[in-house]
Amino acid sequence: MVAKADVLPAPPDSTRDGILEAARQRFLRFGVPKTTMDEVAREAGCSRTTLYSYFRNKEDLYARLLEQDAEEFIREASGVLAASARAGEKIRRIVEITRQTYARNHVMRLALAGDAEMSLEPVAHAFTREQERRIIGLLQQVLDQGIAEGSLRRIDSERVAYLMFHLGRMLVERETAGVGDYPFDEIIGLMDAVFAEGIAKPRRPRRKRGA
Numbered sequence: 139m140v141a142k143a144d145v146l147p148a149p150p151d152s153t154r155d156g157i158l159e160a161a162r163q164r165f166l167r168f169g170v171p172k173t174t175m176d177e178v179a180r181e182a183g184c185s186r187t188t189l190y191s192y193f194r195n196k197e198d199l200y201a202r203l204l205e206q207d208a209e210e211f212i213r214e215a216s217g218v219l220a221a222s223a224r225a226g227e228k229i230r231r232i233v234e235i236t237r238q239t240y241a242r243n244h245v246m247r248l249a250l251a252g253d254a255e256m257s258l259e260p261v262a263h264a265f266t267r268e269q270e271r272r273i274i275g276l277l278q279q280v281l282d283q284g285i286a287e288g289s290l291r292r293i294d295s296e297r298v299a300y301l302m303f304h305l306g307r308m309l310v311e312r313e314t315a316g317v318g319d320y321p322f323d324e325i326i327g328l329m330d331a332v333f334a335e336g337i338a339k340p341r342r343p344r345r346k347r348g349a
Contacts, residue, residue, distance in 0.1 A: 154192050157182045158203050166244055169256045170200055197261050204265045207246050208272075211239045215276050225284030230330055232276060233306055237322065240314045247314050250307070270307075274299045281337075291339040298337060305329060 160182035164173045175196055179189045193199040218231045240247045249262035250269075277299035284290035309329065313322045 153184065153188065157184065157189060157192055157199070158206060161199050161203055162245055165200070165203075165256070170196070170258050171255065175199070197258060200258050201261050201265065203245060204249055204261070207243055208265070208269055211235070212272055215273070219276055219279055225280050225287065225289055226330075226334060228280045228283070229277065229302070232280070233326055233330070236273070236306060237310050237313060237326070240310050251311060251315070270303060274303045277302055284337075288339060290337050293337050302333060
């Protein structure tokens with residue numbers, strides 16, 4: 139009998155992955171509302187029966203695609219959290235991962251933007267709210283680390299993480315939509331500097347010799 143701790147994760151399901159990738163291509167070309175399950179099945183080269191054995195309906199298929207992409211992002215961001223680095227470095231890295239993810243993943247970006255022609259609003263809204271909760275949670279953990287290590291003053295880490303997320307989200311949306319007014323690295327660097335100055339623990343001035 140195999141011990142529970144020794145159970146290996148299930149191997150990748152190539153049929154399921156193929157369906158999700160076919161759905162991605164259809165959604166990006168025609169939008170989620172105008173894509174039918176029959177079209178996804180044809181794109182994936184499978185039968186309707188096979189398609190419905192994996193996904194209940196189009197809403198379920200769209201939600202699972204977003205979920206798959208979000209998990210990849212969360213794994214990468216969580217890796218930053220586990221690294222041995224100062225809090226400030228981790229925050230900058232998480233912001234950069236966020237920018238890169240939404241720049242290359244158009245399905246997630248369109249869901250974030252709430253594009254009515256390219257996404258399903260109820261599913262996209264639920265996804266973005268959950269993604270927001272998870273990213274704010276990661277940022278809060280980094281801020282708590284900074285407080286513990288003495289690089290940040292005692293702040294309300296939950297609310298500061300909320301503020302950082304929404305400011306960063308606005309900048310990421312503008313950058314990925316191609317309407318940013320300033321170079322992204324420059325404006326993100328400025329945001330980072332403003333936050334760093336505002337939440338950093340003040341350094342004690344050095345005492346002059348002989349004072």
